Amino acid sequence: MTQSLYRLADFMLAEPLVHDWQAWWMTVAPVPASLHLHTYQVPLLKAYLQTPDFHAKAAKDPLLSGTSFVGIPAARAGEVKALLQRMQEEQAERIKLAEAVEEFQSWLLAEAKGQSLEPLYERVPEPLKGRVELSYDYYNRPFVRVLEGLAYRSRYHKPELQTLRLSRHEADNARPSLLSTPRLREPGHIELRVPFADARLDALFHLDLEPKPLGYIRDLLGPSVKSDEEVLPLLSDAPVPAAEPWNGPGLRVRYVGHACVLVEWKGVSILLDAVVAPRTVQGGAPRISFQDLPRHIDYLLITHSHPDHLDIETLLRLRHRVGHLVVPRASGLLLGDYSPKLLARSLGFQRVLEPEFLESIPLPDGELLAAPFLGEHGDLGHAKSSWIIRTGKHQMLFAADSTCIDEHLYRNLRDAVGDLHAVFMNTEIEGAPHTWMLEALFPKKRDRKMEKNRRCRGSNVPEGLRLLELVGARRLYNYAMGLEPWVEHIIGPPATPETPRMKESDKLLAECKARGVDATRLQGSTTFHLDV
Template sequence: MSEPTYRLADHTCVAPLVQGWTAWWMTLAPVPASLHTHKSLIPLLKAYLQSPEFHARAAKDPALSGGTFVGIAPERAGEVKALLQKMQEDQADRVRMAEALEEFQGWLTEEAKGQSLEPLYEKVPEPLRGLVELSYDYSNRPFVRVMEGAMYRSAYHKPKLQSLRLLPLQSDASRPHLFTTPYLMEPGHIDWAVPFSEERVSRLFETDLSPRPLGYLRDVLGLSDAGDAQLLPMLTEAQPSTYTPWDGAQPRVRYLGHACALVEWKGITILVDPVISARPTGGGMPRLTFHELPPRIDYALITHSHPDHLAVDTLLRLRHRIGHLVVPRSNGFLVGDYSPRMLARELGFQNVLELESYESVPLPDGELIAVPFLGEHGDIGHAKSSYVVRTGKQRMLFAADSMCVDDAVYRHMRQSLGPINTVFMNTEIEGAPHTWTLEALFPKKRDRKLEKNRRCRGSNANEGLRILEMVGASRLCNYAMGLEPWMEHIIGPPCSPDAPRMKESDRLLTEARAKGINAQRLYGLTDLLLEA
């Protein structure tokens, strides 16, 4: 009788962590992670320890969704205290670097008025020596340019703090909130201390499609036979689904939820903003999970680094299947404008394409083109890109959270590429404050009154209609609305029908249809067949 083989069960969630916190760019890229740890995470845990009951209660209040409250029961405050102490010990050098960078940037702004910066290198604090360049812009405003490649080779990059937490997903709402709540160990969890870049990570996730014997999985995870009681509930003997490639004459778009879409055309697969969820043991909204996706994804596209578009857990789990990861280009002038390309390399990706606007990649009877993405970042210059995918005569614009602040951008897009038949866009008209999740990157002293009207929003109905008109669209897919329940740990509970973004969506859809445009709001697994 043959030995049974196993793969990860559909309910098994694998969460990448950095010292207990969910891995995203603000806990991974060395300089942002140092500032975030010093100015956000450590103060957050200290605030929790002053009033655990208040934090635990506030974290459960839907009216306070998005607030900075640690959702951990008061009786576990001792574990939080131990985590805080360990963070302060293991990341003491990061804290010193963050303090030095903050103080030096403030000093440089006051000191440098256009004179040569050469003598000022003597003033660079020791934690930053050899890792930064002092520069001016053309208006003689000084700034510190981080040598990011050097940072990844320094002690400030800490892959030893990385781990993968295997856990049964009980419900979509059961995951700790990404920004505010660390993962504590629970019964039935397995914490696998492994740097994300290691090949062993792919060996585990290859079993999604190629089940292996129990001993193989033990060896990969570094478990003894005694660990079977923990490991077996995470596994299943059920065979993975057999993926049937799409061979229709038309391109097929499979909407997988939020901003994630799978484009299939002439044997090529393109996955946009991959965010894939396990299936909860307690049931939930239908979805495709990992073993049901294509065995090869030729291109995975990342529009920007917000965690509902760049999900480290999904990228790691699909890494061995992704031919090329396509990311927006960073300018690197701001300490928070980290390089998605460098981060992808540190996540173990070998083939990373960093596209500038209007650079393209050829496809069979088509092409993949990076196009401008304005708005949504509160006027902060961080890497971002929308994409046009051309399949035959069909052109699709995946606009993510783009805001139409300049009609000419879309007029030029049509002039350069031709009419864009189908537009995927959202209507997040409120948006979070521009410092949401990024407060640690800002100096302490600034005029906050002037910043009040800066929001991370997308287009409203009028702006959306202008995009459709400018590009000559005949179809609108309203997406990335945060409606799917598996997005809750990232962006909070799904909004109600009377929320501003939903009302704006209704208005956009109604007015687009009145203009003869095929308009729909996407929700959950949806297949779209487009004209070739």
């Protein structure tokens, strides 16, 4: 008798969680996670417990999207209280670390005025001892440099708090805010208590490509599953769709959505800023999903760490397919300038590249180049790279949320590598404050007035046109505009035609076409070919 084989259903959602919060770098990297816990998560849940009805209502208001309200009904406040207690108990060491960082940095700024820092090591608090270096810049301003590799091997890294929760993805707008709402357990959820680096996740997600018998799947899920009836709603016995790599002729580009783009050239596949969504039970917007991607992804490139570009959920699901993960290089001089490479290692990636600007990664008759990226994090030093992909004589610039605030950069870039024929760029002209998502890294007392014009924005129309002119672009692809419903839980409701960034996009597209530049705004999922 033939045994039935099952794969993961197209609508199976696999959410990586850290203590019931959706995973992103600020909940995984040890020192930032400690500060985020102490300064953001714990105070937020305490505020919710004071007025749960108000929070639950405010979280549903589109005008308050991106703000700090917990979208959990008041009837479940008892579960939130229990979660808060567990967080405070099981992450007590992280809270002590965060307190030590805050207190010691303030003391160091007041004490160190250019004299030798050697005697000050005696004042380093216990949670930081042996894990930091004290240093000055050339103006004798002191700072604390975290020895991040040691932090990942300390008690402050908490892989035991990492879980993977499997569920049916009912609708895109049903997902709670990644930043402000923890994920409470619901009926039908299956929870795997395994660290993100565990190889069992690769075996699980290989079921996207190769069906297995139900018994194999139950064994893989282990004690999390008590019966077939629990796991069958997350599986499908339909054939796996064929998704073979593109072999030409020429270059194929598949826009997956938001800032995620798949480039296929001479049998090589390159995926940028991978945010891939499962389909939904209710249907929803058409999309390129996990079953539609190549079985092997040679290079997966990350521009920067905002979770609409570096999505741990997608990275874990694709890990077994990825040849090399390519990330921007960090300096490590700020608490928030964490290492994406070390984060990737902690997520189980073995082959991680961290190229310098204009360092070449060879492709068949082509190459990958890291390029400078001004903007998006305001004026904060963080790991970020735009990417140049050369295929034959054709070159594409994936500029993500770059801002053309220094035209000399793009003039120099063109002098160094030649014309960049196609540019993928954003037109977010307002942007969140530069502290967006990073509030926990800043001192509690600071001059807020000075920060009002420090934004995480992209290029406006004049800047965008100048960038295109400077690099010799013939095509513009306006992307990363927040138009796809499956990124709503990360960046809020999709933009409307009246949104400032959309009006700016309309103006940019019109100006480009008037100047003979082929300009398109990307939305949804689509496939096209470029001249090479």
